[in-house]
Amino acid sequence: MHDRVLVLFDYVNAVILVYFVLTNATYTLLMLVSLYAVTMHSKYAARIGNQDLLDSPVTPPVALIVPAHNEEEGIVPTVLSLLELEYPEKELIVVDDGSSDGTASRLVERFGLQAADFIYRPRLKARAPLGFFYSPEYPQLLLIRKENGGKADALNVGINMARSPYFFSVDADSIIERQGVLRLMAPVLQSRIPTVVSGGVVRIANGCTVREGKIVAVDLPGSWLERCQVVEYIRTFLFGRPGWNFLHATFIASGAFCLLHRESVIGAGGFATDTVTEDIDVIASLHRSLRAKGEPYRMVFATDPICWTEAPKEVRMLARQRRRWQLGLLQTVMKHNDMIFNPSYGALGMMGLPFHAYIEAVGCLVEALGTVLIPFSFLVGAMPLSLFLLLMFLAVGYGTLLSTGSVLMEEATIRRYPKISHVVTLMGYALIENFGYRQMTAFFRAQGAIQYLTGRRRWETVRKSGMKQVAHA
Amino acid sequence: MLLEDIAALVVWLIVAVTAINLVFLGSVVYRRVVRGRYFREKDEARGRWQPVVEQFVRWELSQGEAAARLGEAKSEAAQDAVREMLLARTMPETCDRITALFFALGAAERWGRAAFGKRAPGVMLSALSLGHIPFPARQGNRLGDGLQRMRLLSVPRAVAVDALCRLAPDFAEVFALAALEDAAGEVRRVALSSLGRNRRAAGMGPLFAALADALSKEPVEERTTSARTAKAALVCYGLEHLRRFVPYLRSPDPEFRFYVVDIVREICARESRTRELGRNDFPDELYEQFLDALAGDESADVRARSAPVIAQFHDLRGAIALRHLLRDENEYVRLHAVRAAADPGYPELLPVLLERMTDRRWRVREAAVRALSGLGPEAQQMLFREFAASLDRYESEQITEELQRSGLIRQVLEGLGAGGARAQLALAVCRRMVAVGRTALLRAFLMEDSEPAEARLMLLEAFAAPPNAETAGMLEEIALSGRHPVGARAAELLGELRGRRRAAGAA
Numbered sequence: 001m002h003d004r005v006l007v008l009f010d011y012v013n014a015v016i017l018v019y020f021v022l023t024n025a026t027y028t029l030l031m032l033v034s035l036y037a038v039t040m041h042s043k044y045a046a047r048i049g050n051q052d053l054l055d056s057p058v059t060p061p062v063a064l065i066v067p068a069h070n071e072e073e074g075i076v077p078t079v080l081s082l083l084e085l086e087y088p089e090k091e092l093i094v095v096d097d098g099s100s101d102g103t104a105s106r107l108v109e110r111f112g113l114q115a116a117d118f119i120y121r122p123r124l125k126a127r128a129p130l131g132f133f134y135s136p137e138y139p140q141l142l143l144i145r146k147e148n149g150g151k152a153d154a155l156n157v158g159i160n161m162a163r164s165p166y167f168f169s170v171d172a173d174s175i176i177e178r179q180g181v182l183r184l185m186a187p188v189l190q191s192r193i194p195t196v197v198s199g200g201v202v203r204i205a206n207g208c209t210v211r212e213g214k215i216v217a218v219d220l221p222g223s224w225l226e227r228c229q230v231v232e233y234i235r236t237f238l239f240g241r242p243g244w245n246f247l248h249a250t251f252i253a254s255g256a257f258c259l260l261h262r263e264s265v266i267g268a269g270g271f272a273t274d275t276v277t278e279d280i281d282v283i284a285s286l287h288r289s290l291r292a293k294g295e296p297y298r299m300v301f302a303t304d305p306i307c308w309t310e311a312p313k314e315v316r317m318l319a320r321q322r323r324r325w326q327l328g329l330l331q332t333v334m335k336h337n338d339m340i341f342n343p344s345y346g347a348l349g350m351m352g353l354p355f356h357a358y359i360e361a362v363g364c365l366v367e368a369l370g371t372v373l374i375p376f377s378f379l380v381g382a383m384p385l386s387l388f389l390l391l392m393f394l395a396v397g398y399g400t401l402l403s404t405g406s407v408l409m410e411e412a413t414i415r416r417y418p419k420i421s422h423v424v425t426l427m428g429y430a431l432i433e434n435f436g437y438r439q440m441t442a443f444f445r446a447q448g449a450i451q452y453l454t455g456r457r458r459w460e461t462v463r464k465s466g467m468k469q470v471a472h473a
Numbered sequence: 474m475l476l477e478d479i480a481a482l483v484v485w486l487i488v489a490v491t492a493i494n495l496v497f498l499g500s501v502v503y504r505r506v507v508r509g510r511y512f513r514e515k516d517e518a519r520g521r522w523q524p525v526v527e528q529f530v531r532w533e534l535s536q537g538e539a540a541a542r543l544g545e546a547k548s549e550a551a552q553d554a555v556r557e558m559l560l561a562r563t564m565p566e567t568c569d570r571i572t573a574l575f576f577a578l579g580a581a582e583r584w585g586r587a588a589f590g591k592r593a594p595g596v597m598l599s600a601l602s603l604g605h606i607p608f609p610a611r612q613g614n615r616l617g618d619g620l621q622r623m624r625l626l627s628v629p630r631a632v633a634v635d636a637l638c639r640l641a642p643d644f645a646e647v648f649a650l651a652a653l654e655d656a657a658g659e660v661r662r663v664a665l666s667s668l669g670r671n672r673r674a675a676g677m678g679p680l681f682a683a684l685a686d687a688l689s690k691e692p693v694e695e696r697t698t699s700a701r702t703a704k705a706a707l708v709c710y711g712l713e714h715l716r717r718f719v720p721y722l723r724s725p726d727p728e729f730r731f732y733v734v735d736i737v738r739e740i741c742a743r744e745s746r747t748r749e750l751g752r753n754d755f756p757d758e759l760y761e762q763f764l765d766a767l768a769g770d771e772s773a774d775v776r777a778r779s780a781p782v783i784a785q786f787h788d789l790r791g792a793i794a795l796r797h798l799l800r801d802e803n804e805y806v807r808l809h810a811v812r813a814a815a816d817p818g819y820p821e822l823l824p825v826l827l828e829r830m831t832d833r834r835w836r837v838r839e840a841a842v843r844a845l846s847g848l849g850p851e852a853q854q855m856l857f858r859e860f861a862a863s864l865d866r867y868e869s870e871q872i873t874e875e876l877q878r879s880g881l882i883r884q885v886l887e888g889l890g891a892g893g894a895r896a897q898l899a900l901a902v903c904r905r906m907v908a909v910g911r912t913a914l915l916r917a918f919l920m921e922d923s924e925p926a927e928a929r930l931m932l933l934e935a936f937a938a939p940p941n942a943e944t945a946g947m948l949e950e951i952a953l954s955g956r957h958p959v960g961a962r963a964a965e966l967l968g969e970l971r972g973r974r975r976a977a978g979a980a
Contacts, residue, residue, distance in 0.1 A: 040624035044659060046634045052666060058705040115913035116877040119870055122837070127843045131913065136880030189701045190662060192687065345798045388481035393483055393490075401490050404497040420505045427498050 279329025669706025
């Protein structure tokens with residue numbers, strides 16, 4: 001029996017070893033590719049600029065769709081900041097998705113909105129609106145009230161009411177930099193190939209100071225949990241997404257900050273309500289629909305458009321968020337599993353999707369298992385010290401390289417943190433987050449995977465406490 | 474033995490990763506320090522050379538003196554600061570002097586080398602002879618072009634071409650034309666934008682060629698330019714250049730024709746923001762081309778985009794062509810024609826706009842309602858009368874939406890208290906809104922105590938006029954609200970309504 005257990009341990013440890021080698025190799029490749037793509041893009045964007053887009057009549061109108069559910073604290077500053085975005089022509093549609101707080105009333109009061117009867121033409125299936133609120137003084141702003149149906153449902157209602165050829169989904173607790181939308185649109189206009197998705201970078205606003213919906217001072221948050229998330233976001237958005245985009249294998253674009261072509265999304269069936277991460281699902285659906293039609297298309301990811309969002313401050317909320325993301329990722333890869341290793345989907349089918357399915361979606365179980373089993377095997381004498389050290393190096397040590405590399409990339413390109421102490425602190429957390437934080441999130445993700453496997457598929461609400469606001473001077 | 478090897482490997486890996494991490498950390502700190510120094514130097518350079526730049530642009534310093542003093546800017550930060558200050562002061566009257574100064578400082582030559590490599594001397598010579606000596610053609614090959622397209626190499630070239638294209642238009646034109654031969658899209662894009670910005674006749678041909686390339690039937694991956702980039706550059710041209718557009722308007726390719734017409738439309742739209750255009754603002758060939766050929770083009774897209782241009786002619790032939798387009802068989806042609814006819818210069822088209830309010834396509838209906846609501850009091854009165862008399866549900870819903878979106882509903886509600894014919898028309902409009910069930914704004918008005926009582930009481934009559942379950946429910950709600958004086962009147966009306974129902978039931 002003892003021997004059999006040892007053999008089993010050997011097999012499991014071999015699987016864990018292969019998993020970590022594959023993961024680290026892929027991430028290293030992505031880091032190298034991203035370093036090149038991001039550096040070149042930022043150099044070009046910094047010198048050439050986008051001012052001509054602001055003045056050009058060729059720049060198409062954009063609809064900003066804000067699905068909001070119980071966002072009474074942040075909705076007014078968000079809308080104010082969106083109204084002030086530098087963009088030639090925009091419409092702003094706030095969809096109050098059955099809020100039980102004062103989300104709608106705050107907007108009605110602040111912008112003098114009045115109930116109005118508008119025509120609703122549903123092109124995408126969604127719960128019908130209960131009412132529209134509008135003011136001729138703010139002709140770009142429209143508030144729609146509807147029964148709670150989830151974010152995807154709210155986005156579909158917004159798309160149905162939008163008129164612009166492109167739309168932009170914005171989370172109600174997000175802050176977009178003034179030229180953010182313009183910068184997202186720049187690659188769309190410059191592309192020779194019709195561009196259906198343009199994604200940007202999401203950064204963590206915890207610690208930053210906000211005034212009337214604008215970030216007025218960038219700083220790092222105080223707690224270790226939030227700082228680890230800052231490093232994690234930098235890593236994800238500076239070398240995960242640009243790397244896959246460079247390889248033409250975009251599978252994820254953050255729903256918090258993403259520009260989409262409206263007709264293409266309608267053609268793909270809109271945002272699906274059968275997954276909890278509708279933003280991932282819509283990208284896969286777009287690939288499927290456009291490939292089926294044989295239409296040339298492109299998805300881009302740019303690193304200069306930036307949106308700031310609030311990250312969970314408590315471990316409990318972080319756990320909920322990660323479980324939901326993992327559940328959604330699994331739902332999406334399983335829904336689109338016919339695309340995995342399907343050459344007709346190009347690099348996405350052969351590289352991007354297999355990586356997201358086997359490494360990101362299922363791999364968290366291996367990672368969580370490894371976190372427990374490797375030290376256990378070593379302690380019970382089932383693993384020699386050298387192998388233990390190798391596995392620990394692959395599981396923990398190599399990650400520091402990827403994290404510090406991403407902080408270096410942030411410093412070389414975006415440079416949003418003004419003080420040298422910020423960057424040195426981030427470097428410190430790039431090392432620290434690999435010892436504890438990463439393992440913790442791996443467990444949360446594994447819980448999400450187990451929820452999927454056991455059929456407990458529900459949306460877990462992440463409560464946020466709001467950003468640090470200062471009154472107008 | 475294997476285990477010992479693994480142990481050694483791990484040790485080496487840990488050492489390597491630690492070393493790389495330290496290098497990364499060192500790079501971050503180094504970069505921060507270097508950038509801090511760069512910006513400090515730049516600020517100092519601005520403070521030091523700003524007066525020199527000011528004196529130079531005010532003709533208080535000769536070019537030689539300015540070059541001698543600004544030539545002391547040796548570091549990258551100082552040179553960047555000088556470049557930015559000079560470019561910020563570039564205006565039509567200073568452009569030539571500043572360009573000459575950039576040449577004297579050696580900056581133009583530096584950018585030329587970065588942009589054109591081996592071709593730089595030839596291109597610079599061509600620029601200095603203002604294009605009289607042709608620049609050498611680029612010799613490309615598959616491998617070389619592939620390398621040149623890599624962003625690592627193309628971005629510095631694009632940045633250099635951008636700097637060169639900001640020089641005086643005579644020079645910028647030569648540099649831009651030479652840069653159009655570049656293998657990389659980024660570089661060509663900068664050159665195209667420059668040609669548009671400078672609006673010179675010689676730039677038009679290459680821009681139209683770039684547009685044709687972008688719309689070519691080649692596989693999309695093989696096209697070298699984005700149609701939007703070429704279009705955005707061509708849109709920069711003015712009315713005075715339109716004569717040269719005519720041959721392109723006669724292109725046999727409908728998609729190309731559509732783009733050219735759309736570019737003319739954008740140019741007209743921009744110019745008409747500052748003054749009203751008329752037939753005399755357009756060259757005869759273009760005027761005839763639009764009226765004789767494009768208004769009846771086989772392509773619906775071309776016809777559609779011709780309408781806004783024709784609307785700018787503001788003459789009888791333009792009105793006749795627009796009337797024809799307003800009744801076109803294609804929905805999008807009608808839509809664009811309706812938007813184009815939303816012009817106070819075409820009162821004779823008002824009846825046709827009214828006709829379009831019952832169009833079978835909602836976009837056209839919406840545009841027609843929007844057009845009428847924005848055409849001043851007379852058109853608005855026509856709109857109200859049409860609405861009050863309408864039996865078409867779709868038309869009524871469309872008008873209701875526009876009344877709310879445009880704020881015209883406010884005018885209607887104020888009209889309720891005005892008395893006379895205006896009040897009667899306003900009441901008829903409100904009755905129609907109640908009939909189509911679009912009452913949210915009307916109810917809000919009724920419940921608002923600060924609004925005039927007389928107008929609110931009159932509006933209440935609109936709710937009571939068609940007695941149905943829905944309006945009865947509303948009357949009950951208003952009656953129960955207890956608001957003075959509408960609450961009491963609502964209770965009375967409700968009583969009358971119930972009385973009539975009882976009488977009808979008894980009968």
